[in-house]
Amino acid sequence: MYIKGVGMTKFDYSTSPWWQFAYEAAMDALADAKMSMKDIDAIVFSSISSAAAGEHQTHKVSFLSDLFKTNIPIIELPSVCGGGGVAFWTALHLQEFNNILVLASEKFADNRSEMAVDWILSAAEKATEQTEGMIFPAQNALVWQQYMAKYGATMDDLSLIAFKNHSNAALNPKAYFYKRPIEMEKIKNSAVVASPLRLMDCSLSVNGGAAVIISKEKSDIKVIGSGFATDYLLTFGRDDLTHFKATQLAAKKAFEQAGIAPKDINVAELHDAFTSVELISYEDIGFAEQGKGAELIRSGKLNLDGEMPVNTSGGLKAKGHPISATGLAQIYEITNQLRGNCGERQIKSAPKFGLTHNIGGAGGSVTIHIFEKTN
DSSP: OEEEEEEEOOOBOOOOOHHHHHHHHHHHHHHHHTOOGGGOOEEEEEOOOTTGGGOOOSOHHHHHHHHHTOOSOEEEOOOGGGHHHHHHHHHHTOTTOSEEEEEEEEOOTTSOHHHHHHHHHTTSOTTTTGGGTOOHHHHHHHHHHHHHHHHOOOHHHHHHHHHHHHHHHTTOTTSTTTTOOOOHHHHHTSOEEETTEEGGGBOOBOBEEEEEEEESSOOSEEEEEEEEEEOOSSGGGSSOTTSOHHHHHHHHHHHHHHTOOGGGOOEEEOOOSBHHHHHHHHHHHTSSOTTOHHHHHHHTTTSTTSSSOBOTTOHHHHTOBOGGGHHHHHHHHHHHHHHTOOGGGOOSSOOOEEEEEEEETTTTEEEEEEEEEOO
16 A cells, blocks of 8 residues: 555644544645545544543544545544554555545543543553552653663663654644754753653643545555554563563564565654653664663664654654554654655655554554655
8 A cells, every 4th residue: 555645733732623633634634645535435533532621422433424525434443542553554454445544633632630641541451550550651660660770771861862852843843842942951850750750751642633545556655564463451461561562563563564674764753652662662673682772872873863763753752642643643754754845854865664653552552664665
């Protein structure tokens, strides 16, 4: 399958309803593809914010039928933070259709704190872990503590990741932190959230939407690898606390399909819900040997002017994380990087291969997608 068009809204705290974000992103993708809704044969949609700000709507597929004035099949596939990637993986397997709109949107971040927290925590294990205080920051802090003890990485390594991603977001008009770079000193001195993770190690929830149109018709961007794997909901019941098995399995599948190796990737968007997750993912995907992820971020190779820039969009950390829309926003960025359409944050070498990595929950569902610039 090929990428025909991509679109996304700005990620921020605007109060438009979820369907407005979906509509804006879809129209942006259709314009990019030079297509109309009449050319679309099916829609795969992902969202979790059905009750946001009183907008309780559980029959979103029918709502979207009305919104787009179409009677084509519409599938809704929520998979929390990994929803965009799972929707894209699903669309790739719908061989009956020629042109598919993959769409995600959320109005999430402007809810009351207790509602937002409850929704976020519904993506993790509630009976055992959360009763012991294992909310996502605490989970990831404990994983990072184990990683540091085992491999010798430091909090300074995570600060390098946060600084890199904020520097990139400052150049991205779609990012929440556009034109607002954050100094390294502020990152290192930000408040502790769950020791040793600080505020600047955590991504921010925002509102927004993203869309991708895939087609059997050839275009300049081809999807050459697609991997999807899941893992236990109980984080501390897994085999290895310092790595995400689902990422490893999804990456293996995607690279096998693509017929290339991690060293061939020129640009990547990784799921940095926490800076520690980005570093661990370097190893799980194969960009670094196990225990060597810190050396990779220290090398400068992942910066905008490096050999393989990572999170040129700013990542979840600084572009923002609108839950289900994140995975498709990653594809939006990689598509534009491969096309040379990223303005000030365009990487220096002409990229041929790009990769996206989208996680649902604390490593519970993971998709990896690999893209090739064909001409």
